[in-house]
Amino acid sequence: MKHLVIVVILIIGLTFLTNFVLQSIGLLPVEASTQAVIIDRLFDTHFLIISFLFSLILVFLVYSIVVFRQKKGDDGDSVHVTGSSRLEIVWTIIPLGTVIFFSYLGALSLAETLKVDAKALDVKVTAGQWYWSYEYPDFEITTDTLYLPVDRQVRLSMTSVDVIHSFWVPEFRVKQDVLPGENLVKELRFTPTIIGDYTVMCAELCGGAHAYMNSPVKVLSSSDFQDWIDEETGNIPQDPISRGEKLVTKNGCVGCHSLDGAPGVGPTWLNLYGSERKLNDGTTVIVDQEYLLNSIVNTNGQIVDGFAANIMPQTYGDQLSEDEINNIIAFIESLK
Missing domain, CATH: 1.10.760.10 (Cytochrome c-like domain)
Structure with missing residues (x-):
């Protein structure tokens, strides 16, 4: 019983220490959308489970090696263990329960990220080797930079003119494959929450210049976004x-x-x-x-x-x- 108490204390302590380190070293970029907050809740739970499993295995392994090592002069055989139905049931039920738990969390998170806002900004996205193009049908604007208003949901309708690409903005925690074909338009919704500059990256290997397929994203205040719209729609070039x-x-x-x-x-x-x-x-x-x-x-x-x-x-x-x-x-x- 003494050994079990010590092992449990060590596992709990190492779990919290490992989780603290994982949360402190900045593995994830800033949360810049409402979807990012939802996704990061899942990450936090994953980090905690990972920390526990790491601690469980490490503590049992190291503690067994140190405490139960063969004593000097002890040449006898160790205790022979033939199996334990109770233990096998436990280590089957616990992983099964964990998988069901994460499936439940995943379903809830997916439902939250897919919520529809009737006032969402519509943007048509075209991907090609090796560029992104954005069309705002309500304003008849086309640009190679994605301009978005803060705190307003955006709906991207995306298609490719050649091969499969993948739209990814790490700070928004959203990623969607973009497929060629008029009947394969993919939709992605998210709501930016922090004004600033970000980058769209292609997350699908798409050819020789795949690494250069980046595009600027500018999240603006509502007034600045309207100023940009007014400037673009009022300045139709003639030359x-x-x-x-x-x-x-x-x-x-x-x-x-x-x-x-x-x-x-x-x-x-x-x-x-x-x-x-x-x-x-x-x-x-x-x-x-x-x-x-x-x-x-x-x-x-x-x-x-x-x-x-x-x-x-x-x-x-x-x-x-x-x-x-x-x-x-x-x-x-x-x-x-």
């Missing part, structure tokens, strides 16, 4: 360069082509227009309007040396009008 810039943002071109000279999956657009480029067939070409037009319409026709074919979508020639293509070319030409 080709500005229209081209919006088209580049909408179609996710900067997911592969940088605007500042940084390396990427495709050639940078900085100082591209008018330059001489070597192609992978050994020839050279001057980047002019004709070359850019052909590169958009026939993406595999002239591949710059050092870059791979079949990366850029083959559909831009069909989905973009002649005027839109000319606007994009005007924007590329302006990047000096």
Whole structure:
């Protein structure tokens, strides 16, 4: 009985110490949504159970090795244990009960995170290699940065134009796979609670530039969000360069082509227009309007040396009008 009391005390003490360490070292980012609070309650329970199991195994193992080690001069056999039906029942019922308990907690948490707010902000999300694009249908705004008002539920309707991607913002504790296909639109709801800047990451391996498929998220106060809406809706660009810039943002071109000279999956657009480029067939070409037009319409026709074919979508020639293509070319030409 003495040994049991000591073991129980050690297990309880080590459990609380381990759980304190796990909670103190900052394993999780800040809770920045109502869903994050719900999910972290589950994490807290998991950490406590993990701490207990770790302590249970470690204490029994170390205590048995130290206290019940073979004594000097003791060459006899140890006690032979054939089994215990009572013990087997106990270690079957306890794990079963634990699984049922966590299933119950999981169901409650899922129901809380899926609550629907009729006043939710609607945002259509398009994922592609390797970019995110956000459309606000109520305001006719498209951007590559996700702007959200604080303390208001947002409903994301998400689809992919190519392969499977996964929308993930660690601080919001939400993640949803995004699938290709018009009939496979995925919905995700959450409510941001802290004003600040965050990052959308792709949590599904989706190709060569998967690691760079990040997108800014800006959570604004209600007034600042309305100011942003007013600014965007009241400033419809008339010049080709500005229209081209919006088209580049909408179609996710900067997911592969940088605007500042940084390396990427495709050639940078900085100082591209008018330059001489070597192609992978050994020839050279001057980047002019004709070359850019052909590169958009026939993406595999002239591949710059050092870059791979079949990366850029083959559909831009069909989905973009002649005027839109000319606007994009005007924007590329302006990047000096």
